[in-house]
Every structure is written in structure tokens, then in C-alpha cells.
Amino acid sequence: NKALRRLPIDTEQQNFTRQVASACFSRVVPTPVKEPSLVALSPVALELLGLPRRVTSLVAPMSTIDSDQHFSQEERAEAATLASEIPRYLSGNEIMPGSETASHCYCGHQFGGFAGQLGDGAAIYLGEVVNNEGGISAAATRKATSLPNTASNSRWELQLKGAGPTPFSRSADGRKVLRSSLREFACSEMMFALGIPTTRAATLITSESTVRRDPLYTGREIDEKCTVVSRIAESFIRFGSFEICKEADDEASREGPSADDPAPLHHLFEYVAEELFTPIATTAKQALQERAAALAANDPANKGKLLAPETVPVSTQREITASGAFTEASWQSHAAIEIFADIVRRTATLVAQWQAVGWCHGVLNTDNMSIIGLTIDYGPYAFMTHFDEEFVCNLSDHSGRYSYKNQPAMCRWNLTKLAEAWEIIFPHHKAKFDEIIAVTYDAVYQLHYDKFMAAKLGFPVSSAPTSAQAEKGDDNDASSAGNDKKIEEGYKASLEAVIGAFKDTGADWTTTWRILSKMPLDTATDEDIVVVASTIANEHCCSPVDRQTVLRRRMSHLRPNMSKEQIQQLMHLASTNPSALQHLFTGSVEPEALKQFLAEQLQMWEDLGRVHLQIGQLKKYAENPNLKKEEDQKVWSAALTKYKEYLAAAGVSDAPRMRLQLSVNPAFVLYPWILQSAIEKAETGSYSLVRNMVDRSMAPFDDDPRDEVMWSMAPPEDAANFCVSCSS
Numbered sequence: 001n002k003a004l005r006r007l008p009i010d011t012e013q014q015n016f017t018r019q020v021a022s023a024c025f026s027r028v029v030p031t032p033v034k035e036p037s038l039v040a041l042s043p044v045a046l047e048l049l050g051l052p053r054r055v056t057s058l059v060a061p062m063s064t065i066d067s068d069q070h071f072s073q074e075e076r077a078e079a080a081t082l083a084s085e086i087p088r089y090l091s092g093n094e095i096m097p098g099s100e101t102a103s104h105c106y107c108g109h110q111f112g113g114f115a116g117q118l119g120d121g122a123a124i125y126l127g128e129v130v131n132n133e134g135g136i137s138a139a140a141t142r143k144a145t146s147l148p149n150t151a152s153n154s155r156w157e158l159q160l161k162g163a164g165p166t167p168f169s170r171s172a173d174g175r176k177v178l179r180s181s182l183r184e185f186a187c188s189e190m191m192f193a194l195g196i197p198t199t200r201a202a203t204l205i206t207s208e209s210t211v212r213r214d215p216l217y218t219g220r221e222i223d224e225k226c227t228v229v230s231r232i233a234e235s236f237i238r239f240g241s242f243e244i245c246k247e248a249d250d251e252a253s254r255e256g257p258s259a260d261d262p263a264p265l266h267h268l269f270e271y272v273a274e275e276l277f278t279p280i281a282t283t284a285k286q287a288l289q290e291r292a293a294a295l296a297a298n299d300p301a302n303k304g305k306l307l308a309p310e311t312v313p314v315s316t317q318r319e320i321t322a323s324g325a326f327t328e329a330s331w332q333s334h335a336a337i338e339i340f341a342d343i344v345r346r347t348a349t350l351v352a353q354w355q356a357v358g359w360c361h362g363v364l365n366t367d368n369m370s371i372i373g374l375t376i377d378y379g380p381y382a383f384m385t386h387f388d389e390e391f392v393c394n395l396s397d398h399s400g401r402y403s404y405k406n407q408p409a410m411c412r413w414n415l416t417k418l419a420e421a422w423e424i425i426f427p428h429h430k431a432k433f434d435e436i437i438a439v440t441y442d443a444v445y446q447l448h449y450d451k452f453m454a455a456k457l458g459f460p461v462s463s464a465p466t467s468a469q470a471e472k473g474d475d476n477d478a479s480s481a482g483n484d485k486k487i488e489e490g491y492k493a494s495l496e497a498v499i500g501a502f503k504d505t506g507a508d509w510t511t512t513w514r515i516l517s518k519m520p521l522d523t524a525t526d527e528d529i530v531v532v533a534s535t536i537a538n539e540h541c542c543s544p545v546d547r548q549t550v551l552r553r554r555m556s557h558l559r560p561n562m563s564k565e566q567i568q569q570l571m572h573l574a575s576t577n578p579s580a581l582q583h584l585f586t587g588s589v590e591p592e593a594l595k596q597f598l599a600e601q602l603q604m605w606e607d608l609g610r611v612h613l614q615i616g617q618l619k620k621y622a623e624n625p626n627l628k629k630e631e632d633q634k635v636w637s638a639a640l641t642k643y644k645e646y647l648a649a650a651g652v653s654d655a656p657r658m659r660l661q662l663s664v665n666p667a668f669v670l671y672p673w674i675l676q677s678a679i680e681k682a683e684t685g686s687y688s689l690v691r692n693m694v695d696r697s698m699a700p701f702d703d704d705p706r707d708e709v710m711w712s713m714a715p716p717e718d719a720a721n722f723c724v725s726c727s728s
Contacts, residue, residue: 159230392404
């Protein structure tokens with residue numbers, strides 16, 4: 001259990017809500033539940049812990065397990081033992097041998113404001129499992145990226161989410177319920193199957209213990225079953241883990257619990273560097289050794305001696321300045337730049353994958369951002385149905401801060417907050433951290449977004465140089481470079497045409513891409529294109545009624561606190577006579593903070609006006625219900641015609657195009673109504689649909705005949721009303 005051996009632990013042994021200073025963990029024991037029972041498990045995830053997939057697949061059978069498949073007597077006996085042990089150990093009712101239980105202390109910026117101490121209010125760390133059998137390597141969890149695996153392939157942290165109160169539970173009970181736990185379990189494993197870096201979910205265990213919850217914040221509480229998810233990851237360290245030493249400032253009156261003691265950051269950075277970014281830390285130490293050897297060689301006392309770097313003693317003592325920062329000459333300072341750059345690259349790549357698959361996180365606070373670039377904390381997430389750049393999946397996100405289109409910018413903003421946290425121990429790197437974000441983030445995001453979107457369109461641009469590289473003559477084969485340029489140009493023109501059609505029609509993001517993946521275009525006639533365009537328009541585009549529902553909900557959240565006139569007057573006063581503002585408000589007023597608030601209020605008014613206009617434009621469809629379908633068919637006919645032309649000009653034929661598209665455009669995703677149907681069944685005690693759904697989501701790129709019978713990818717009539725909260 002390296003995390004607990006290397007990181008500072010709270011000296012207080014009792015479990016009660018408090019501020020935890022000078023520590024990264026607090027020891028706490030899970031609280032047992034009544035009659036724990038297994039809802040579902042992931043044999044693929046459990047394999048990370050060294051449990052054979054064939055055996056665990058017998059514990060909670062999936063529909064793909066052939067009833068006639070031969071299992072040995074030993075396998076069946078082991079499965080029977082696991083069926084008894086898993087609900088006990090992975091509900092928290094019993095502690096596994098060798099387990100050391102604790103909860104992690106971290107802070108966070110929530111919806112743009114610093115919230116102070118947060119921590120694992122419902123999650124309890126059980127320890128680390130070393131899988132000597134190898135299992136599935138960590139590299140497999142980021143198989144869709146080109147990022148290197150910098151952590152051990154066989155060491156995995158295991159934690160329970162929903163296992164009872166911790167010192168960080170605040171006024172809550174540390175419990176999770178079946179609906180929210182099921183959503184986390186299912187999506188964790190589906191994201192892995194989609195090739196998106198993620199924390200994993202091994203088991204889903206419910207119980208007869210209950211808690212009171214208000215699912216939609218309507219004031220109507222109900223009894224719900226306490227449920228526990230076991231989660232696996234190389235690490236659960238977050239951006240917010242480094243914010244525990246944040247001091248109060250002009251933007252936030254709150255401070256981290258260790259604001260007066262930077263020592264936890266020293267330990268935390270060294271742990272992250274040496275355990276999670278090992279190659280970078282090793283290189284930094286080697287460079288320090290080489291510098292020491294060079295200095296020693298210049299010493300007259302060593303004249304004529306051959307000094308190998310590894311033979312020169314280098315101090316391993318932590319070198320700290322009076323202010324609590326690492327010295328510039330330390331290995332930590334040298335490693336910090338490369339590690340930060342790697343975190344930026346991982347984060348940019350991750351959000352590019354989210355955008356490509358049409359997935360919204362819902363709560364992109366700094367405490368929900370993984371330091372190693374994993375998708376973490378599945379709360380009010382959603383796969384976008386009808387395309388809408390302003391799609392918001394979180395009922396609590398009234399401002400649309402974490403909308404689909406804002407996700408790249410929000411992840412970038414979170415990186416600036418991580419940089420600020422690191423500046424406490426690396427003040428000399430402030431400018432460099434800012435530069436890395438400015439230079440690296442957008443470039444890496446765009447590179448990978450283009451890579452993923454090109455694959456969705458069937459263009460093999462991942463192996464092609466950029467236009468700039470081609471102009472420099474980096475490719476020795478001129479004809480190859482010319483062909484690559486045609487592919488790049490074809491991709492960009494196709495993307496503009498197809499995304500434009502998505503925007504104009506609100507087409508279903510997942511289903512429409514799958515249709516394009518199966519559409520022959522080499523010999524397609526105009527009539528063929530019209531048939532496909534009509535299918536998209538008639539069956540997969542947003543209806544006027546659904547669009548109005550979405551817009552009215554968005555409008556209900558846009559509630560400026562003052563009139564436009566008041567905003568403009570205050571903005572003028574803030575610019576011309578800031579001191580006068582002190583007479584208008586109780587307490588001190590920071591001019592910059594006020595300007596930002598007023599700008600947000602003004603933006604809200606502009607958004608409100610735009611939504612009113614969009615609702616007004618829908619009125620024409622009331623008189624002619626088929627008008628939108630006719631318009632959508634024309635839009636898609638035009639877009640598909642251009643797409644066909646761009647593919648031909650780039651020399652991309654049907655066979656390789658469709659093969660590539662079918663490998664990246666899923667046939668199945670966990671749409672809200674699919675999850676809801678499984679939740680409703682599970683709440684009655686029937687878990688077969690949950691298990692079938694999880695099994696189906698582990699092969700998202702395959703067509704499956706069960707889809708016609710068990711669930712539909714087509715949204716139900718009330719799909720526009722699906723929206724969940726943090727409580728959901």
C-alpha cells in the first residue's frame with residue numbers, strides 16, 4: 001500500500017467530520033450494510049486484480065456465457081467461493097487481509113469557485129493490489145491514445161464508493177444509492193470498451209440498508225437502497241489533491257486545510273513523480289547525477305580519474321527553501337516541467353476523445369480531474385443524443401458552464417488551477433507552467449480531435465503529416481505527401497459539411513455516425529443519397545417539440561440578477577470610478593471580480609435573447625409538422641453529396657473507409673433511457689437487464705441483434721426531458 005506508506009496520514013484516529021490538516025489521508029473503516037447482494041460485476045476489470053475472467057464470469061453470468069460451455073469442477077468451486085466473498089469484502093462489511101482502509105483529502109474549484117476541503121466523502125481506499133499474473137496492462141486503459149504508460153502495469157488501487165461516512169462527508173452520510181452507483185459502474189466499463197482512459201468498476205453491490213434522497217432536488221425525498229461500487233485505477237489522485245495548501249486570496253475567502261503547511265505537497269509531488277511518472281523522475285535524477293559527475297571531474301583532486309555518473313554521490317535530501325518551495329536545482333524542479341507537460345497532453349487528449357464520442361461529464365470541477373488523465377467520478381454524465389453544442393447534462397448546471405462545447409475550455413481552466421497549486425512548491429516555474437498550457441494544450445487537443453474525427457469520417461489522416469510538415473518537405477516521397485495533403489483537405493471539408501448538417505438538424509450523434517459508416521458512396525447515385533438523407537431526417541433528427549423542450553429548460557435557467565441597464569451602469573462605474581463601488585455594496589468589493597460577475601450577467605441576457613429567438617423560429621413548424629423533416633432531408637442530401645465528392649477527390653474508397661468508421665463509431669452507447677430502464681428493473685430486485693446492458697456495452701462497436709429486442713437506440717418521446725443531477 002504505497003500511497004499510505006509514502007503520503008502523510010492524519011494523526012486523528014476517530015471518524016468524525018473535520019478539517020484534516022497536514023495530511024493526504026485519514027484512516028477510516030467502511031460501515032457495514034444489511035444483507036449485501038451482488039447486482040453485477042465486470043470480469044474484465046476483476047482480471048486486473050488477478051481474478052480469472054472465466055471464473056468471475058460464472059459469479060454473475062452475462063448473456064454471452066454459453067450455458068453449455070465447459071467449466072472445470074475447480075473453476076465452479078472457485079466461482080462459488082467468490083460468489084460468497086465478493087458481496088462481503090467489496091461492500092465493506094469485511095476487511096480483506098492486508099487491506100489498510102483510508103480516505104483521501106483533497107480540495108476543489110467547483111463551478112469556478114474554490115470550495116475548500118472536499119475529500120472522499122463517500123469513497124474509502126482499501127489498498128493496492130499487485131497482480132503478478134499481469135492481467136490487462138495499464139496501457140490497455142488508454143489504448144486509443146498515443147500517450148506512453150508511465151505507471152506500473154500490475155499495481156492497482158482499489159476503493160469502495162458508498163461505503164459509509166468519512167471525515168470528509170460534511171453533512172452527508174457517505175452512502176450512494178442504486179441508481180447513481182449503477183450509472184457509475186456501467187459507464188466506467190463502457191468508456192474502457194470505447195478506448196477512453198478511465199477508472200474501472202469491478203463490482204456493484206446493493207443492500208437492504210436505506211437512506212433518504214431527493215433525486216431531482218424537488219423537496220420530495222424517498223427511501224433508496226445503499227449501494228457500493230468497487231473502483232480500480234492506477235491512482236485516484238486528482239488536480240484537487242494539490243489544492244489542500246491553497247491560501248485564501250482575492251478570489252476566494254476559503255483556504256485549504258493545509259494552507260499553513262506545504263509539507264504535504266512535497267510528499268504528494270514526489271509520490272506522483274516517482275510512482276506515476278516514473279520515467280520522467282528517473283531521467284531528472286540521472287541528469288542531476290550527470291551534473292554532479294561533471295562538477296566532480298573539474299575538481300583538481302579528481303584530475304585524471306574516470307568518473308561514471310552513478311559512482312558520484314548525490315544528496316537525496318529534500319532541498320526546500322525558507323518559503324517551502326523546492327530549490328531550482330532539485331530533481332523535483334527538473335521533473336516538474338516534464339510531468340506538468342505530460343498532464344496537459346493527457347488531459348487535452350482525453351477531452352478530445354469525449355468530444356468525438358459525444359460524451360458530457362457534467363461536473364468538471366478540479367476535484368473531478370485525474371492527475372494521470374483518466375475519466376473519473378461518473379455523476380450526472382450523458383451521451384449526447386441530438387447534436388447540440390450547448391448540451392448540458394447536469395440539472396444543477398444552470399449557467400451551462402460544463403456544456404458539451406465548453407468541456408475543452410473547462411479542462412484547460414482546470415489546468416491553470418493545477419498550475420497555481422504547484423506554484424506553491426515551484427514558484428520559479430510559474431511562467432513555464434503558463435507557457436506549457438498556452439502552447440501545448442490547444443495544439444494537442446486539436447491534433448487528437450482531428451485524429452478522432454477523421455477516423456469517424458473514414459479518412460486515414462493519423463499517418464499523414466500536417467500541411468506545415470508537408471510544406472517543409474518532411475516526407476521524402478513527394479507523391480505520398482501530395483496524397484496526404486489531399487486526404488487532409490478532404491477531411492477538413494467533409495468535417496465542415498457533416499458537422500454543419502448536425503448543427504442545422506440536431507441529428508442523433510451516435511446513430512447518424514453509424515449510418516454514415518455503413519453507407520456505400522463509391523457508386524452511390526443521387527437517389528441513393530436522398531434515401532439515406534431521408535432516413536436520417538425522418539428517424540434521427542431532433543423534432544420541433546423536443547427542441548422546444550430543451551430551449552425552454554435552458555431559458556428557465558437563465559435568470560440574471562439585475563437588469564441590463566443596471567449592469568451597464570455598474571460596468572461603466574467600475575471602469576471610470578472604481579472607488580465609488582465601495583459605497584454601493586456591503587463589505588469590500590474587488591473591481592476585477594465585479595467586472596467578471598457583470599460580464600457573466602450580461603452574457604446571460606444575451607443568451608436569453610438568443611434562446612427566445614430560437615423558440616420563435618420553431619413556430620413555423622406548428623402549422624406544418626413535416627416541414628422540419630423536409631428541411632432536414634435537404635440539408636443532409638447536400639452534406640452527403642459534398643462528403644462523397646471530398647472522399648473521391650482524396651482517393652478514399654468505400655472498403656477502407658467503412659472498415660475504419662465501423663471501428664470508431666459505436667453501434668451502442670448508454671443513452672439515458674437505456675440506463676433508466678435498467679435502473680427501474682434493478683430497483684425491483686431484477687438484475688438480468690443490468691447484466692445484459694453491461695455485457696452489451698463491453699462490445700460497443702459490434703452490431704447486436706439483442707438491440708432490437710432489449711433496448712432501442714432511438715430516443716423515446718420524452719427523451720428531451722431526461723436530465724440528471726449530482727444526486728442522480
